[in-house]
Amino acid sequence: QVQLVQSGAEVKKPGASVKVSCKASGYTFTSYYIHWVRQAPGQGLEYMGWINPNNDDTKYIEKFQGRVTMTRDTSITAAYMELSSLRSDDTAVYYCVRLLCSGGHCYPDYWGQGTLVTVSS
Amino acid sequence: DILMTQSPSSLSASVGDRVTITCRASQGISNSLIWYQQKPGKAPKLLLYAASRLESGVPSRFSGSGSGTDCTLTISSLQPEDSATYYCQQYYNNPWTFGQGTKVEIK
8 A cells, every 4th residue: 555654753953954754655656756745833734846756856836945855765765855944934744745647637645644843942 | 826715714513514615716727626634633634636536435425516716625414523624725736735724623
């Protein structure tokens, strides 16, 4: 069965970086894009960008340009999201999400369990 | 970016009630819309995609309709386990954008 298992919670100081991992299993890792979405405590969902595990192509939304880096390691079927220059408003649960393309629609079908990143001095 | 406006922001209904949540897009999105259910401390769960297609394993009391700029999620007979926050999301354009959520409580 498809699973996306993320790394554990992190506590970071302002200005530091965090790298969240997303280990995929149960499907062909290079055949599906991985997207990243975050959710601040008690807030809604915010899109961050995507990576194509097949060729390492990435696209980030403008808000995170220069601060986010998405990578993958096909040998261990894992995707990573690194966010730098952390601020308190980066405190959120970060989710990796698999993109399924079927029947003319490309939509997110599986989510990781989420990784809480807390930024605090 | 496409703005998604969900209404209402919260509602309280009784078991067995019919519940409707609306999502309006700032521009046409065809039927490229998803509805999620999210419970506290959990990842969003996919309920419907392509506005009206029920994800495998989701109870048939959930249904969706609409296209263009207006879509609707209906729960035909509300159950206690449906207490959650519901989000719409458009995938017509990147970046994906989400409604602000509707919190559904059971009276």
